[in-house]
Amino acid sequence: MTLPRLVVDLRRLRANIRELQRRSAPAEVMMIVKCDAYGHGLERVVTAAAAEGVRWFGAFDSATAVRARAAAGPDARVFAWVTMTRSEIAAAVRAGVTLGVGDADYLERIVEVNQRRPQPVHLKIDTGLHRSGIRPEQWTEVVRRAAELEAAGAIRVEGIWSHIAEVSDRDDDLARAAFRDAVQRAEALGLTPTVRHLAASAAGAARSEFRFDLVRFGAFAYGIRSVGAPPPDDIALASTLLAPVIRVDAEAVTIGIGSLDGLPSTLAGCFEVGTAAGARRVLRIGPTESVVRPWPRAAIGEEVAVWGPGARGELDATSLAELIGTVGEELLVRLSPLITREYRAGRRPGAG
Incomplete structure (x- = not known):
């Protein structure tokens, strides 16, 4: 991917x-x-x-x-x-x-x-x-x-x-x-x-x-909760944003998502994505790529979860939005229409 x-x-x-x-x-x-x-x-x-x-x-x-x-x-x-x-x-x-x-x-x-x-x-x-x-x-x-x-x-x-x-x-x-x-x-x-x-x-x-x-x-x-409030019982985010690893080196891992895809550049340094090795902080957000702290055995093509149930911690869009003074729905509606939407009716992405 x-x-x-x-x-x-x-x-x-x-x-x-x-x-x-x-x-x-x-x-x-x-x-x-x-x-x-x-x-x-x-x-x-x-x-x-x-x-x-x-x-x-x-x-x-x-x-x-x-x-x-x-x-x-x-x-x-x-x-x-x-x-x-x-x-x-x-x-x-x-x-x-x-x-x-x-x-x-x-x-x-x-x-x-x-x-x-x-x-x-x-x-x-x-x-x-x-x-x-x-x-x-x-x-x-x-x-x-x-x-x-x-x-x-x-x-x-x-x-x-x-x-x-x-x-x-x-x-x-x-x-x-x-x-x-x-x-x-x-x-x-x-x-x-x-x-x-x-x-x-x-x-x-x-x-x-x-x-x-x-x-x-x-x-x-x-499943987008209100700012400053806990999510209602039995309501959960219905989407997971995934981004692929496109480069790996000793100092950083680069993932294929950026501000032109709808990820606000102001989030750089503020949050962590979910990886196979646990949470890793996002250091920089460019137009089409973002730089993340490295993790052992990171591989090109591996996917990380920017938000959603696959983020291994249930990171939700509103939590990210609160970091930059906006609301969770803004992060979702600003996603580029060029990002593929996939639909699943069974097992959650990133689970396991």
Whole structure:
């Protein structure tokens, strides 16, 4: 093996999904598949999740949503929440994608583009995160307009949703109160949303009062824990990043992965890879190669584990991310698409 590869353990992924379904019940799970399913490969991830009974997929943008729809089949629901251009809206509507709406202008643009059956939408209230969403002082006006459009058969307001910061319980509790108030005001103005969703991975796993009808699980489904927190019980990283040894000398071992592959150069000197002889520190990270402290009998073609179960210590992506002040999902989504993704349903890579 002369190139790095990401080995995705589909058995582990499906086990993570089952655990999140158990924790969330009776709320449903929405599997977030943005950024090519966090770098794991969208089609294989969607197929695995659908086999576990997942009916909702969160796709962020139109192109990803259309891919998710094709992989999930006609019975699944696909939700995309980024504000789109008219051509992107048209593609999403044709594919039967539910659209998240965070401002009044976007709602009007959807109606202008859609000339078919009523388009399902989820209205987003800004509950304090300011990531996007309809401001509380504008909520009544937008809801009234949505009710008019629904009565005219242009849209169907299927859901109401929001994001929360998941930084402190106090802030999240305030956001939850704002969310509940927004739902009540919408219902008072004649809307009948059947899907309410507020929580993502951390709150969805830990706090039942945030689950409502649907929980959006992104990072946790792939075994990526939150920064500064232990991983949830029975959730584990579903991928292992492996890199080949390409040169060996007395002073160092060179492995075939670098910053152009998505390994941040700022990690140099900060972490250890897993080898047949145990952990060895990474000394330098170049564009296509990295230098590691040597070990006895290192051989060209041997593979080392950068992270994952094969790292002989279960080194996870978030642990690496914390070393450079970022989050675990960033390391996965920045991996080059040229890195081979391999899929296994049995024994974990590097075990033994």
